[in-house]
Amino acid sequence: MENFKTKLTRVKAFIFDVDGVLTNGSVTLMPNGEQIRVMNIKDGYALQLAIKKGYKIAIISGGKCEMVRKRLNGLGITDIYLGCHTKIDTYKEFIEIYKIDPNEILYMGDDIPDYEVMKNIGVPTCPNDSAPEIKDISIYISDKKGGEGAVRDVIEQVLRVQEKWFDKEGFVW
Numbered sequence: 001m002e003n004f005k006t007k008l009t010r011v012k013a014f015i016f017d018v019d020g021v022l023t024n025g026s027v028t029l030m031p032n033g034e035q036i037r038v039m040n041i042k043d044g045y046a047l048q049l050a051i052k053k054g055y056k057i058a059i060i061s062g063g064k065c066e067m068v069r070k071r072l073n074g075l076g077i078t079d080i081y082l083g084c085h086t087k088i089d090t091y092k093e094f095i096e097i098y099k100i101d102p103n104e105i106l107y108m109g110d111d112i113p114d115y116e117v118m119k120n121i122g123v124p125t126c127p128n129d130s131a132p133e134i135k136d137i138s139i140y141i142s143d144k145k146g147g148e149g150a151v152r153d154v155i156e157q158v159l160r161v162q163e164k165w166f167d168k169e170g171f172v173w
Helices: 004-008 041-052 066-074 087-098 112-118 132-137 150-161
Strands: 013-016 056-060 079-081 105-108 123-126
Touching: 004 123, 004 150, 013 087, 013 150, 041 056, 041 150, 056 087, 066 079, 079 087, 087 112, 105 112, 105 150, 112 123, 112 132, 123 132
Parallel strands: 013 056, 013 105, 056 079, 105 123
Antiparallel strands: none
């Protein structure tokens, strides 16, 4: 069986869930009904760097918060799928658009809606505080919790293994 670091050498695309991965899964409910989420700045840095390096990044979430879209667009992410009831359908659409081999995708999810996609990709990963079913199918469990740098963890590992992490492009936000 191939080890985790060897699989990282083939990664060309990342797919991330939002709540529980890019956020800690908590929402603050405002009087006007808006739901506020908090994202980790180090995750943001790694996401924008991966885009600069030419990786495809997709966000697939059941949530519908347009502020999430605005934040991620600001990092350069264009493939943002919010309000997804069945993530596997969106995943299939993404790989068809870009003709990406599933073995070249790292997916990070944290809960049951991510399960079906994670069973169909080459590098299933999750934050440390994920559901047990997701941990069971992940080939890597970050030591970080969702919203606390788990996304940075996996992106940095891929870029380091592919020798794309620490260079002049990384010094510019």
